[in-house]
Amino acid sequence: MAYRDVYKSWQDDPEAFWMKAAEAIDWDTPPSKALFDDNAPIYEWFRDARVNTCYNAVDRHVEAGRGDQVAIIHDSPITNTISKITYRELQTRVASLAGALQAKGVGKGDRVIIYMPMVAEALDAMLACSRIGAIHSVVFGGFAANELAVRIDDATPKAIIAASCGLEPNRVVSYKPLLDGAIELATHKPDFTVILQRDQDRATMTDRDVDWYEFQQGVAPADCVPVEGTHPVYILYTSGTTGAPKGVVRPTAGHLVALNWTMKNIYNVDPGDVWWAASDVGWVVGHSYICYGPLIHGNTTIVFEGKPIGTPDAGTFWRVIQDHNVKSFFTAPTAFRAVKREDPTGEFVKKYDLSCLDQVFLAGERADPDTIIWAQDQLQKPVIDHWWQTELGYPGVCNPVGIELLDVKLGSPSVPLPGFGMKILDDDGNELPSGELGAIVIKLPLPPGTFPTLWNAPERFLSSYLNTFPGYYETGDAGMIDEDGYLYIMARTDDVINVAGHRLSTGGMEEVLAAHPDVAECAVIGVTDALKGQLPMGFVCLNKGATTTHEDIVKDCIKLVRDKIGPVAAFKLCAVVDRLPKTRSGKILRATMVKIADSAEFKMPATIDDPAILDEIREALKPLGYAKS
Ligand code: COA
Ligand code: AMP
Numbered sequence: 001m002a003y004r005d006v007y008k009s010w011q012d013d014p015e016a017f018w019m020k021a022a023e024a025i026d027w028d029t030p031p032s033k034a035l036f037d038d039n040a041p042i043y044e045w046f047r048d049a050r051v052n053t054c055y056n057a058v059d060r061h062v063e064a065g066r067g068d069q070v071a072i073i074h075d076s077p078i079t080n081t082i083s084k085i086t087y088r089e090l091q092t093r094v095a096s097l098a099g100a101l102q103a104k105g106v107g108k109g110d111r112v113i114i115y116m117p118m119v120a121e122a123l124d125a126m127l128a129c130s131r132i133g134a135i136h137s138v139v140f141g142g143f144a145a146n147e148l149a150v151r152i153d154d155a156t157p158k159a160i161i162a163a164s165c166g167l168e169p170n171r172v173v174s175y176k177p178l179l180d181g182a183i184e185l186a187t188h189k190p191d192f193t194v195i196l197q198r199d200q201d202r203a204t205m206t207d208r209d210v211d212w213y214e215f216q217q218g219v220a221p222a223d224c225v226p227v228e229g230t231h232p233v234y235i236l237y238t239s240g241t242t243g244a245p246k247g248v249v250r251p252t253a254g255h256l257v258a259l260n261w262t263m264k265n266i267y268n269v270d271p272g273d274v275w276w277a278a279s280d281v282g283w284v285v286g287h288s289y290i291c292y293g294p295l296i297h298g299n300t301t302i303v304f305e306g307k308p309i310g311t312p313d314a315g316t317f318w319r320v321i322q323d324h325n326v327k328s329f330f331t332a333p334t335a336f337r338a339v340k341r342e343d344p345t346g347e348f349v350k351k352y353d354l355s356c357l358d359q360v361f362l363a364g365e366r367a368d369p370d371t372i373i374w375a376q377d378q379l380q381k382p383v384i385d386h387w388w389q390t391e392l393g394y395p396g397v398c399n400p401v402g403i404e405l406l407d408v409k410l411g412s413p414s415v416p417l418p419g420f421g422m423k424i425l426d427d428d429g430n431e432l433p434s435g436e437l438g439a440i441v442i443k444l445p446l447p448p449g450t451f452p453t454l455w456n457a458p459e460r461f462l463s464s465y466l467n468t469f470p471g472y473y474e475t476g477d478a479g480m481i482d483e484d485g486y487l488y489i490m491a492r493t494d495d496v497i498n499v500a501g502h503r504l505s506t507g508g509m510e511e512v513l514a515a516h517p518d519v520a521e522c523a524v525i526g527v528t529d530a531l532k533g534q535l536p537m538g539f540v541c542l543n544k545g546a547t548t549t550h551e552d553i554v555k556d557c558i559k560l561v562r563d564k565i566g567p568v569a570a571f572k573l574c575a576v577v578d579r580l581p582k583t584r585s586g587k588i589l590r591a592t593m594v595k596i597a598d599s600a601e602f603k604m605p606a607t608i609d610d611p612a613i614l615d616e617i618r619e620a621l622k623p624l625g626y627a628k629s
Helices: 003-012 014-022 053-066 087-103 120-131 145-155 175-185 252-265 284-296 316-324 333-342 369-379 458-466 506-514 550-564 590-597 612-624
Strands: 070-076 081-086 111-115 135-138 159-163 165-168 171-174 192-196 209-211 232-238 246-251 274-277 300-304 326-331 359-362 383-385 422-425 438-443 472-481 487-492 496-499 502-505 519-529 533-542 573-576
Touching: 003 014, 014 252, 053 087, 053 120, 053 252, 053 284, 070 087, 070 120, 070 316, 081 087, 087 120, 111 120, 111 145, 111 175, 120 135, 120 159, 120 232, 120 284, 120 300, 135 145, 145 175, 145 232, 145 246, 145 550, 159 175, 165 175, 171 175, 175 192, 232 252, 232 284, 246 252, 252 284, 274 284, 274 316, 284 300, 300 316, 316 326, 326 333, 333 369, 359 369, 369 383, 422 472, 458 472, 487 496, 496 519, 496 533, 502 506, 506 519, 506 533, 506 550, 519 590, 533 550, 533 612, 550 573, 573 612, 590 612
Parallel strands: 070 300, 111 135, 111 159, 135 232, 159 192, 192 209, 274 300, 274 326, 326 359, 359 383, 533 573
Antiparallel strands: 070 081, 165 171, 232 246, 422 438, 438 472, 472 487, 496 502, 519 533
């Protein structure tokens, strides 16, 4: 079937479409129907089914004769090691870890935070939780103790599973002091913490800590515990407008059905093929496409501990693809921009045999045409931009290669996938014709595998996503749809920025800066960066009588954001200014500041209080290398 036919078959009968997709899952109790809408606008998928995620990702492949197939390849150019784990070995590892968690009282519905770098054990930990019905919440290693503490207090985990350290190209990141600091800061205390000791930095253990290997000794392996279709498999925190992260809840059954469907229909891989998503387990891409999607579908997945450049060079991606026979590859545009900057003429590409590779997928941020063209020229393969969000869990807009490769239109992630009724609305909720810019929304119900609520915050779920446009999910992105039905994503409508494919809250950074004793007022904006897409930039106004030098205040602010949010915020640009530009009603004109920083044209806001402040902002930006023209 062609894409149009598949999309139409979903439009004509969504219930039949998803029940058909559900046949690929091994159920303990199969669903009697797909959609339950009695709590609308909270929709539930496969509610009356019973099923286990880990069984579908691991055990069933062993039972079906795939036990000797490699499930996980761990490739670390930082430690110079490669290891391979078969599905049979994975079953033993995961059942053992799950048994040890169970023996210490972790059961169905208990939360477990996972704070681990890119090691295969991170996947063991996720799968072990889902095996026993525990709800995991993975926290990205680049976040500081304070961010971890916020998540501990929200998720109230019974246990935390961590590694002693993570490895960045330029340094060893000791996780244990961050973990201990976070538990100290948090009001909630976990019953115990499991520590995977890594040789690069072995942690000092306390009474609360148990060793990853020791606590599995002599414990019976755990069986898979079937759970209701709506039982959360995980909570993943993502940035919103404020410093309080949003806990995206992922229901078990829809997650299984949808991810399995995407592996062939979008990513174009068959069971047994090698698949690689070069992301991190701390992000949604890591959840869906390093861990769950490929394993549910019976693929081999790669866990890569390295960076696109510098580990050791800009040929790393191509080396991994060649050595492991990767058929389909997923990365962020920023990673390609980094490679392109080091190797514009593709000298490294030529050194490797990439005949195994069929296509490349890009997501996480806007894929700029220059980067796509470079990748197309160098690789001579389809380069597919596709759009999604943590909330959705998998792509909503994509060129569905596994169904049909449509024309690539540069600057567009292509067309909506089954399940996603994309519309463009004006501020009053009226649908806009093709070519006109407005809010991107999705008609409810969202499809299986998306989120039905936010953890501990059902009201915030409604106010953030459903209340603005009744009957629709508000994506927070603005854009348009062309006459061929292709979507164009132009900007965020909120204060979320995207730094190297990482979603960050400028509001969260402002909260940190505002806590500095000398800062009276502040604003953080996202300015354009050639490598990372956007970078955060802070402006601070000082309290009367502040005696610290501007240089020291700027240093303090940069350190504060790094200490409170983490290095991943990449907050390195900051200026002291006398005043911030505001409307007469006192709203800070952040969008205008962004335009000035990027030397873009802008219309003077009609409601601006004092236009002269914009010149002061322009002058403050120049030493930072912005607002040059
Ligand atoms: N643990 C601890 N620190 C981390 C970390 C982790 N897991 N990940 C990143 N950091 C740190 C980095 O060391 C860096 O610290 P520094 O300020 O001391 O140098 C900081 O956070 C910013 O990291 P990063 O955004 O990775 O920037 P970079 O300059 O080190 O590398 C790129 C630039 C483009 C190579 C890199 O951002 C990249 O690979 N991006 C792809 C992102 C991606 O795949 N996103 C997933 C979305 S699909
Ligand atoms: P995250 O939840 O971290 O995946 O970030 C989701 C946001 O990243 C989206 O709302 C978009 O703003 C942006 N995004 C993701 N993919 C794309 C894409 N292909 N093109 C443009 N923006 C994207």
